[in-house]
Amino acid sequence: MSLLDQILTFNETFVSEKQYEPFMTTKFPNKKLVILTCMDTRLKQLLPRAINLQKGDAIIIKNAGAVISHPFGSIMRSIIVAIYELGAQEVLIIGHHNCGMAKLEANSVLDKAGARGINEDTLEVLRYSGIDIDSWLKGFTEVEDSVKHSVEIVKNHPLLPVNVPVHGLIIDPKTGRLDTVINGYHHPVTL
Numbered sequence: 001m002s003l004l005d006q007i008l009t010f011n012e013t014f015v016s017e018k019q020y021e022p023f024m025t026t027k028f029p030n031k032k033l034v035i036l037t038c039m040d041t042r043l044k045q046l047l048p049r050a051i052n053l054q055k056g057d058a059i060i061i062k063n064a065g066a067v068i069s070h071p072f073g074s075i076m077r078s079i080i081v082a083i084y085e086l087g088a089q090e091v092l093i094i095g096h097h098n099c100g101m102a103k104l105e106a107n108s109v110l111d112k113a114g115a116r117g118i119n120e121d122t123l124e125v126l127r128y129s130g131i132d133i134d135s136w137l138k139g140f141t142e143v144e145d146s147v148k149h150s151v152e153i154v155k156n157h158p159l160l161p162v163n164v165p166v167h168g169l170i171i172d173p174k175t176g177r178l179d180t181v182i183n184g185y186h187h188p189v190t191l
Helices: 003-016 043-050 074-084 106-116 120-128 133-137 142-156
Strands: 035-040 058-063 090-096 166-171 178-182
Touching: 035 043, 035 142, 043 090, 043 166, 058 074, 074 142, 090 142, 106 133, 142 166, 142 178
Parallel strands: 035 058, 035 090, 090 166
Antiparallel strands: 166 178
């Protein structure tokens, strides 16, 4: 049985036995909070427990490294929608120690892509089309700097209300300990 078949078989039982009922909530975050964090599997259950989140408390957006690459990309759009349409009033950017994006070099990803059938011609077409694939796939050097960068993109976005605090934190994926990089209550917007 394929992984998809296993998922769909489980889902039939989940729905028919109404196992979804304990997870029911509204789409509006109880704590009026939107969080951008890393997709790292270690954070799936640890992060909500470490910051006392219960079901329905926050909107959680995940991507590789909790990085906002572009002020008008999908991550920033999701944050703006969370604020204006879903009632979020604060933003947390939470990176983590020992992140896979730390010191990631594009050639590592591209070598693996090549091994899985992506040929050099495809990469050349992307480069010829103006896509800087090497920069796009490059990670960051220091998690603190990456968190600061993402916080600044959010704080300086032209659609962000000036009264929305944007905080930057780093979590230890082993212990759940949080370190504050930027306290949004005390860090003014730079324009």
